[in-house]
Amino acid sequence: MARAVPEVALQHGDERARPMPAVGMGTAEFPVVPDRVRSAVLAAIEVGYRHFRYATEAPLGEAVAEAVRRGVVASREEVFVTTKVWCTKCHPDLVLPSLQESLRNLQMEYVDLYLVHMPISLKPEASGFPLKKEDVVPFDFEGVWRAMEECHRLGLAKAIGVSNFTTKHLDKLLAEMSPVWRQRTVREYCATKGIHVTAYSPLGGQNWGGHGNDVMGSPVLAEIAEARGKSIAQVSLRWIYEQGVTPIAKSYNKERLKQNLEIFDWELTEEDHLKISQIHRRRFHLQNCFLRMVSSHQLIFRTLKLWRSRW
């Protein structure tokens, strides 16, 4: 039976917006194999996930449509879908067309959350990795944010936000978060502004940089996991949830997908929290484990004034 997942109302979101489920599934894996994404998302919907962050939009949209056809969910409205505007489209005139293209790929009328991927703007024709310095152009924060607001106004994005910003930009938003990279300053800042935060790479990521994984390899988390009769992944996700943050974990494995939802009927103790707070802090990859922020467009727009002075 599908597991019920608590939901978080976005404080400044559109009143008609669907609340955000407190755990999400990340679908990124490289290289992307559309069939694998499709079947992993379908499996996730079957076990109770209703919150997805895109990897490739088309297979995500196809999986949701298939879940509706099979009656696993009644309609697309039951699912919370996030997508992002990539750096080459971070230009005021390209944000809306980029969302429209995403919606065509997803075969959806709207996304629940639309994010600016990172505070970097690249020439529209730039391609490939690593990003080239000569392709970076000044980021027009106000223009891009106005375009994001337009997406919201048109009802194509029920909520808008940013990703991979640092505290100095919202006071800089988004960074990685896990028990070993705890992001206390960002979280405290966001709490004072009523901004909801989500955490990516909550299990330490996929080791794309080959640096190992200090979350899954943590002896402190292993000890807590053993004492609670849980897995290290569950301890990490539960800790993030207890911080009031929404973890977005990726798994293509049905058993692990289930396991990652089984975090709502038990708690970490004060002693567990103390031990976690003493883990040596380590950030894995520059881009891993960033927090995501979701906020009202008004709030971020106000904050943009702050960014301008510091950018």
Ligand SMILES: NC(=O)c1ccc[n+]([C@@H]2O[C@H](COP(=O)([O-])OP(=O)(O)OC[C@H]3O[C@@H](n4cnc5c(N)ncnc54)[C@H](OP(=O)(O)O)[C@@H]3O)[C@@H](O)[C@H]2O)c1
């Ligand atoms: N905005 C950004 O810049 C950015 C950057 C990075 C990530 N993200 C988003 O965040 C999502 C999650 O982050 P991530 O994929 O980097 O890392 P993650 O969720 O921390 O870790 C994923 C890895 O953990 C494994 N795993 C999942 N559940 C497990 C469990 N219960 N026990 C043991 N291993 C488990 C997965 O393998 P299996 O699939 O085999 O289970 C996978 O190798 C991504 O999919 C993406 O949507 C965004």
